Amino acid sequence: MNEEPKKSIDEEAGLPEDCDDEKDLGLKNGRPRVLARIETVPDIKKDTSGITTQYIATGIVNLGAFAAGACIAWSSSALLLLHHAKSEAVFTHATNTTTINDTHSRLVLSDSEASWTASLLCLGAACGAIPTGLISQYFGRKKTLLYLALPLVVSWLLVASSPNVYGLYVGRFVGGLAVGAFSVGIPPYVEDIAEPELLPTLANFYHVHLACGVLFGYVVGMISNTTWLSFLCATVPIAFFIAFIFLPESPAYLMSQGKYNEAKAALRYFRGIDNNIDSEIKELKEHMRNYAKLKVTFKELLSTKAMVKALVVSFGLTIFQQMSGIYPVLFYAQYIFKTFAISQNLPGAAIILGFCLVSSTYFSTMLLKTVRRRVLLMISFTAMALSLGTFAVYYHLQVSSVFEKGTWIPLFTLCIFVSVYAVGVGPIPWLMLREIFPKPATRRATAITAGFHWFLAFAVTKMFQHLVKKVGPGWALWYFASICVIGLIFVYFFVPETKGRSLEEIQNEFDGIHKKRKHRHVIEVESVSDA
Template sequence: MSQASHKSFLYKCTIVAAVGGFLFGYDTAVVSGAIGYMETYYSLDAAMKGWAASCALIGCMIGAMVAGVLSDSWGRKKVLQLAAFAFAISSIGILIPMNFSGFIVFRMIGGIGIGLASILAPLYISEIAPAESRGRLVSIYQLGIVIGILVIYFVNAGIASLNTVEWNIATGWRWMFGSGILPSILFIILLANVPESPRWLVQQHRSVEAKSILLKINDAVTVENEMNSIQSAIGEKQISLKELWKTGFRKALLIGVVLAILSQITGINVIMYYAPEIFKQTGADTESSLLQTIIVGAINFLMTLVAIRYVDRLGRKKLLLIGSLGMAVCLLIVGLGFHWNIGQAWIILLSILLYISFFAISLGPLTFVVVSEIFPNQVRGRAMSIAIFFLWLSTYIVSQTFPMLLESVGAAKTFWIYMILSAVAFVFVWKFIPETKGKSLEEIEKMWQ
């Protein structure tokens, strides 16, 4: 195969996996346009409003917990297909009029799909990508997420504009959730046309199949060296998660877990889930707040393109440091905007856009890059499950507590809490995260030992 054919095949596999990211972003952010109408429809207080927005995250945690074990047994591709079906079932279920408990059940089913995809999509890409382009390709998964977020912001605004406020309260918000059936079906179809992860195939003693896939990505000499490296790493003593904690890989596990937590408790999903409600706090009406939310999604998309361009040039650590420091400064200004209440609308909007920009070049895509590459081959799926479980647990806590914090301590202090946590993220990256750009997965494994 020519170099162009190698590249075409690699990007085809990456883009299909990134559709899992698209569904992740689409399904998590859909609640931002619906939550205000649901609050009225179900007469929700602050705690129940937080539960409506964050209940899917319980499913995400369940999906994350089982993803590693399932993917190590069934393969990466089959579990991605399971995620696609969970998305579809959730979308169809919420279209059916039901009580609040029924809504919660179907949101949790969708959450299981998100939890599975959040591990398997970046894991699949990292295991199929060459070392020199792995950061860029895994970041395409995050691009899928932000495109999904941006698209659902447009869909939400479009559905809300179709009819009256009363219609949106009674019916419109259901169609926001139900629209997810279309990308779910697309994902199911596309997954039928991509191969299994070559590293998983080697683990299953299917080296001939693995080599044939790798030959579609690289030249014969490179593939031979890569196969030897993979077989050598997998041929070593198998490591259980318990042994992982006792060995030199414990640092990798701690880094993965803490980075996953910090990527969420710095407040990103407060913006993604509650953006229209935040902008209403500045005095914007419903229509204006939905349009401002679209701007947030557009900036997220554009700055993720910047991350994709520079992650394999500047490296993971440098971008993480720049991003976390920038996020802290922006959150400080958002808090001051609410605190002073002077010209706050444009100050807060600009600061939130800058905050999103810094997140989109750092903790957004690079958390998945780092977590997908730092663990040894034998336990990558299960170790990633632990890290991503904590990511979803953190997202749940932030999403559940934000309406209550807003009500109890006010917007200014709430955003200052996230500012302090962004500063903690900066220190953590500076002190503990090593640079992994340009290293193969097997070289990173040896680095910990």
Template sequence: MTSKANLNGHSDKPNMRYVTLVSIAAALGGLLFGFDTAVVSGAIGFLEDKFQLNDFQVGWAVSSLIIGCIVGAAASGWLSDGLGRKKVLIGAAILFIIASIGSAVPETFTGYIVARMIGGLGIGVISTLSPLYNAEIAPARYRGRLVAFNQFAIVSGIFLTYFVNSWLAGFGDDAWDVSTAWRWMFGIGAVPGLFYMAMLFIVPESPRWLIKQGRAEEALPVLIRIHGEEAAKQEVREIKESFKEKKTPLRELFKPGLRFALFVGVVIAVLQQVTGINAILYYAPEILKETGAGTNAALIQTILVGFINCAFTILSIWLIDKVGRKALLLVGTSIMAVSLILIGFVFHTGHSSGYLVLGLILVYVAAFAISLGPVVWVLLSEIFPSRVRGRATAIASMALWAADYVVSQSFPPLLKSAGPAGTYWIFGALALFTVLFTWKFVPETKGKSLEEMEEMWASRESGKAGKAMREASNP
């Protein structure tokens, strides 16, 4: 049987060595993402003592980064559509480096907050554009795993950060931790920032962006290196066809077909956050201390959380192009819901032993790592048509970061008002809603080209219109 790839003129054997190397280089931005969002988990207790923070300020110390992320994500689509994916990612890396150093040196809480917001700008851009870039350069049949490299880089950054935090906290006594350790925790982030910026200079610009700008002659060599000459020429023709309408105002996103894609993208992005993952990752040491673990034991147990996150993300990368996005979401979010409900029950009964809570947290993190963690970023990078992808992805990413802000800012006061049991039951209920939403609304995108995704949304909308017309003509 002749494959669909051959019928479309695409190579059955793209140059995966080249594509993989480029995708890994671009996905290293996820390492910065993971580092910057998790570094505060080890530093928050020391910051609280250093600056004498109240409950609201503790939440603000964590969530201030996310304000910058919201702005960075919102601007990323417009900036990258105008300047290119590569240039904007380099600018984001520079912001990250500045913020890492700036977060390490302040003598006031305000100075720390300003530096974290600057870092958030860079992370917001990276979180949006890194998976988007990989989706635009990847062959359709391998796109899931190549985009999921970004999530593996995120969880690797989180894991390494937990390890580094524990290592630095062990250098001195409590007084040294409060005065110095947290500064090194933030400052060391400049090293991966510099490495990522250097790697970006060796990756090509997105061929789809180049074609959109009328620079197909620059895109063709990149596509030839990926697919071979004949398939590359065919892909250029297909991409040009998808850019027939050159003007893409914001209202374009609310046209039939696209508006439902935007709805699905925004809702699934929000659900990734409101099911509680970053409340656990940001505050893991503090949660584990509540179960009776000491500071050092809590930090060590948090390393185990990071390891599980990495291991199951690798499993997800292996599965995502085999079983599909939707199946992983349904299985993973179901397990998350059960785990969260059980964590709440353990706290409710008052038998919150450290090992029992730790075990349930590990199950929850493992389930997230094979489902909502990588799959959401893959979906956001592939469900939008080429002509609006930058802006649509930016809107969905902005919604994701806004939800992250609400969760991280509200988690400490929520724990005190609703208690641990009530808090985790709320997250569990939202995880159950995620299962239902996925089953009803999220499409399977495995193996579809980015151009085929556009046709899918359009046919869905035209099918609805046709059904409405038939119902109207046959009352």
């Protein structure tokens, strides 16, 4: 029986067998190939080392995260403008009866409609996060991210011009699809273009840009017109599209499609002319050849004890991260300040809150390099619980007329809350995904964790209104503080330390394997001198 000749490894991977020679760059099947897209890419300041190029490219792609932050912050000011004048905002126990109206608004929202408008962004993000990895695998990382600007612009146009609340719902949900897709699609692109020693720093750009987008949304929220507020936020995805279109596709994706020459040109763009990319190209080729063997399905994530425990840790951190109340604080910042009758101007107080979030997120990069993960998580959960508890005590004393209205305490405690969140509880669950899962499983685990993250954000944001109506603002704060305490206990008993440890050591701990330390036995032999 005749057997078909086996294909070579290079043919199975879609790579030419003689593609190791760098002089073949620009040739395909013996004919010149013009890389039109690569040739249009600007040479960033003649960067010969590639470091500046990687920083600038990472900043450009994370304009998507900036746009997502603006979507989150929009509701803080816009919902006050769209809310019914006779309503006491989201809270039934409000202590300040000052009302704010947008005289140009065509919509007037009830309490329930306002909460749906805020939370539907997160529901859309949950739907957009899970399939993004598969979509980018088939259509390309760059193309997928680039076209996400379209639904964002459409969502802002719907929000700005919708004549009824249902158009507002659709606009927020469509915008959420892009927000969730950005959270899953941006990190792999950065991972593909970054050198290993720069990756920890560049990976944190997502959180910094997201925080900057929140601050931007609070700043433009000073405009008391929801139409103009939406149009200003729409400029961010437009700027992202214009800037990102000039960057190359991910070298790893190009290699996976058999486009060796384009992959090499793209990698050389990100590495500069001073670096030899031959070894990295060979690593990419080897990874593509073994991709089918190393590929992990969603079912295989539950196949081993170590994988299941890693998912428990990942999901547990996500639960306590979201149930701590961070998104209700960001979505309803001005509502909360209005309820507690702070002495500061409402938009100005939101801007201060956003600035604390940005500065803490920026400095968290340095802390993550020096402080252990478990220590940062426990300090963060403890400080969040204390700040929320202090806020709750202040509210009860204010209701009892011990404190006068118009103090700085609510703003101060919330600034502490978002600052310590940004240092530990915010970035570390995402960072640990790369440390507790094998590399082939990381992107699958990231996709389902991101979907779970955004679904929880939707549930907590929607529940916040009903919780405050049932128990009042003070007891709602106590609820979130207690969640932080339980999160602290979870970290202490279930979360392993990952800093400075290999994946094998972490997986062995999940499997219950404790390697014994090697003991060196020294036998001293006394020499006897000859008589």
